[in-house]
Amino acid sequence: MQNLNKHHSFVSSLTALTLSVIVLSGCSADDATEQATDTVITNIEASGWQLVWQDEFEGNQIDTTKWSFAVDCYGGGNDEAQCYTARSKNAAVSGGLLSITALRETFSGPAVNDSDPSYDVNDTSKTLDYTSARLVSKNKGDWKYGRFEIRAKLPQGQGTWPAIWMLPTDWVYGPWAGSGEIDIMEAVNLKVVTDGKTPESAVHGTLHYGKQWPNNVYTGQGYHLPNELNPADAFHVYAVEWQQDEIRWYVDDVHFATQQSSGWYSQYIDGNGDLVNAPDDAPFNQPFHMLLNLAVGGAWAGTVNNTGIDESVFPQSMLVDYVRVYQCAISPSSGAGCETIDNSVVPVTGKKMPDIVE
Template sequence: MRNQLARIPSRLTAIALTLAITGCGGGGGENDSSNSNPPTPTPPPEPTQPVFPAKVVTKSNDWQLLWQDEFDGTEINTEYWQFEQNCWGGGNNEKQCYTNRTDNAVIEQGSLHIIARKETFTGPAVQDDSPDYNENITNTLPYTSARLRSKGLKDWRYGRIEVRAKLPQGQGTWPAIWMLPTDYVYGGWAASGEIDIMEAVNLGAASDASWAQSGDIETRVHGTLHYGGSWPNNVYSGQDFLQDGVKPWENFHTYAVEWQEGEIRWYMDDIHYATQTSDGWYSQYTNDSGVVVIAEDTAPFNQDFHLLLNLAIGGSWAENVNEKGIDSSLTEAKMIVDYVRVYQCSKDIVTGKGCETVSDEAILVEGKQP
């Protein structure tokens, strides 16, 4: 059941573009209807002189818990999550097949374990929602993993989405906590947007950041928006972040976004490190007359989005940075999720405004315009 907050105007729901849809998000977007797999954009550009906020801010008491999964049961709750099952490669040339096996996703000791394993596996060659999905047309890849999503079960517009997780370590790993639109109101990826709450690649590998010193290892996480037109006319903007001395694979950390009308903010352990506003994003689509137009107001981040949790192996981002490729000794990697919590702003549930948790150290990401 969807959260009954403000709904998209009905005249926009008629917009439908059968264009290729992919995404960053640790393994691509949904509803791919193309025979080709568009490449993942390169990661957001690095600052030449990085400034990483360190101020912890206190979350507003006006955030009201709306939905949660504490993973306290013995099995993954199928009223909350569905499994994608494919060997598509995410549109990014990733090396994992996604399965619904307990070998790849299981509840243990009050946490969700998403497990990537080095093993040859054969499964459907295209993404689950593609009109070309056919279990008899297969692909074989050298790893397995899991990608869970709440599509069709739970989705939201505006709020605070908070996930506490321990990330995997190793060259070639690509964990992601992210969101995609449920109805693709403005057309194919990324015209209808994508919100990457947290992505990380190759944690623990030698850092190739332009500002890294010899011996530095990769510890950054990334928060990113994808928007603009449908691929290949999409763009993205985001910010990387690290905490001094923190290795995200050693302990649990809390990754969050606060999303309100016209603004999205990113947090790690209650450190507000980045903000993007509608002044720096846009959506363009082709109207019924065949004219490319810019959607009004705060599109595309003014519609219902659902949540995805996954662990990819390899792909066009992970394999092309840090130590390059996939570590040949990588036989197993885990992303362990302690909880997922979604809050709504009790001050204004329609716009999500009034509960802002803001630091003056946070970086305002410039974004892009058409």
């Protein structure tokens, strides 16, 4: 059992217990779920976290005051096989869940993403064999430090690549990945059996940083659910707690990874054209926004396990129950004071900043 210095680990079981009690008291299932959600949030806030942003995916449409859609056939910079669309067949809200669905269908769209000066949403110059969706909170939900918590059920099959992640809202330290990337959860090819081994079941938490591509680096750690459970079979809560100089990863409130500023860095080209070192805690000292997407194939999912894309498994969906963002009321400026830490977790070995040669 973990030795946690704060007690968030009861939250998931508390949700189910509270829901059962409320239903037995005569409330409707919807009322019971709402009351159970309120109870869980209240208990998290008792540890000092303050809920500042959330989407419970109620109603029958995506809340465009919180999310924008990527629309492109760019391939994510990873040679992915999907075009992202804003169509309801690729992203929809129903029954209290967001579904992001990858379909096997030929589709045409812009060859670049919307950060490119030549981007035209009406461009159809690139055609790919799959469609999916990417939701982005940029300029609608942007935060520096906090607890970011997402309850989701993941897709399965060779070529599936669901991701819950964060990018900088302002690229203060230059283009990707000099300004950083925080991957709350990524998984590829879940439930795929390779060479008679156990089905793929790993989820990953990762940081990308360093310099502009291709001189970027990354560090991270994988995690397997207990008792050989698979993330594609049920909902689980994926979270990071991000404070000054430290980021921690959790699944179902199990703290499984920590990275610290002593193990990350950023170097970028300044206004004079010189390569310079960013501050010690850069690049993870600026506001970031959240992204939810399901990619297909590409440089990771398409190159591991049985490789390629198994088109027979599609359509596949990532289902999201909620997204909740908390900030630490004890010290909002540093994000510290509300943390949940398993002291047995050894921080991930990071990368050393290279010397700048004059």
